[in-house]
Amino acid sequence: MGDEQAPDLDITRAHGARIYDYILGGKDNYEPDRTAGEESLRVWPGLRIHMQANRAFMHRVGRFLAAERGISQFLDIGTGIPTPPNLHEVVQAVTPEARIVYVDNDPIVLAHARALMTSDRKGRTAYIDADMRAPEAILAAPQLRDTLDLSQPIGLLLIAMLHFIEDDDEALRVARHVIDVLPSGSYFAATIATDDFAPEPLARVRDLYHSHGETLRWRTRAQAQQFFEGLELEEPGLVQMHKWRPDPIHIGTIDDADIAMYGAVGRKP
Numbered sequence: 499m500g501d502e503q504a505p506d507l508d509i510t511r512a513h514g515a516r517i518y519d520y521i522l523g524g525k526d527n528y529e530p531d532r533t534a535g536e537e538s539l540r541v542w543p544g545l546r547i548h549m550q551a552n553r554a555f556m557h558r559v560g561r562f563l564a565a566e567r568g569i570s571q572f573l574d575i576g577t578g579i580p581t582p583p584n585l586h587e588v589v590q591a592v593t594p595e596a597r598i599v600y601v602d603n604d605p606i607v608l609a610h611a612r613a614l615m616t617s618d619r620k621g622r623t624a625y626i627d628a629d630m631r632a633p634e635a636i637l638a639a640p641q642l643r644d645t646l647d648l649s650q651p652i653g654l655l656l657i658a659m660l661h662f663i664e665d666d667d668e669a670l671r672v673a674r675h676v677i678d679v680l681p682s683g684s685y686f687a688a689t690i691a692t693d694d695f696a697p698e699p700l701a702r703v704r705d706l707y708h709s710h711g712e713t714l715r716w717r718t719r720a721q722a723q724q725f726f727e728g729l730e731l732e733e734p735g736l737v738q739m740h741k742w743r744p745d746p747i748h749i750g751t752i753d754d755a756d757i758a759m760y761g762a763v764g765r766k767p
């Protein structure tokens with residue numbers, strides 16, 4: 499694939515988005531990514547189950563918001579390398595007219611963005627190459643303004659993202675800034691990394707991330723709850739993500755110690 503050979507994509511070094519892709523069973527990864535992925539799995543064997551559960555949470559939230567809350571506009575900040583089904587595939591299966599704006603700041607995700615542009619003809623998708631730390635720029639981007647009607651409810655997703663911001667106030671500012679501009683009736687969904695359920699192996703995971711120069715901030719339940727202040731939490735509230743409206747077939751099949759994220763969905767009153 500020509501795009502993958504673009505000069506700014508260094509495939510000689512392991513890379514976060516491609517490690518995630520490898521562990522999820524994707525094909526957009528290289529030897530250094532696979533080596534780093536295997537290293538992480540040795541440190542914490544739960545990692546694959548955890549990542550799969552994160553992706554499954556995103557699918558359930560998309561279906562829930564589209565089917566049960568009538569949301570047809572989505573802003574997904576921190577999309578990741580496309581892995582079917584992507585958010586637009588999930589929500590357009592319910593509402594073909596749905597419009598989805600994806601945001602990521604990684605050139606690797608940008609190189610694969612055409613896989614996100616496969617919108618149903620009745621709806622639309624767009625991609626913004628931007629940093630979540632600059633929410634003002636995301637909200638002002640023409641791709642967003644041309645795709646979403648900000649006077650109507652939006653589903654905002656920050657899935658497996660907030661742990662990349664070490665500073666708690668900064669992470670809250672980023673999420674708040676976007677939530678504040680959304681109209682009443684909008685929803686905010688997030689997964690927030692925590693070491694509450696397996697502190698020892700997860701301390702080693704954090705050390706490994708830090709040794710690769712990557713940020714990884716674990717947060718307590720109380721800290722995770724802060725992201726949803728002022729919002730009305732949908733049942734069952736803030737829980738480990740595999741316990742948020744699980745598909746009946748998966749209930750009881752996942753060990754809590756293998757899940758290092760809280761998940762919740764809140765409605766803006």
Ligand SMILES: C[S@@+](CC[C@H](N)C(=O)[O-])C[C@H]1O[C@@H](n2cnc3c(N)ncnc32)[C@H](O)[C@@H]1O
Pocket residue numbers: 515518552553556575576577578579601602603604607628629630631656657658659662
């Ligand atoms: C763990 S993946 C999550 C992907 C997807 N949300 C999911 O849950 O499957 C994290 C993604 O966030 C992106 N990312 C990390 N820091 C970012 C930032 N400051 N701004 C925008 N995207 C960022 C990475 O490039 C990567 O694609």
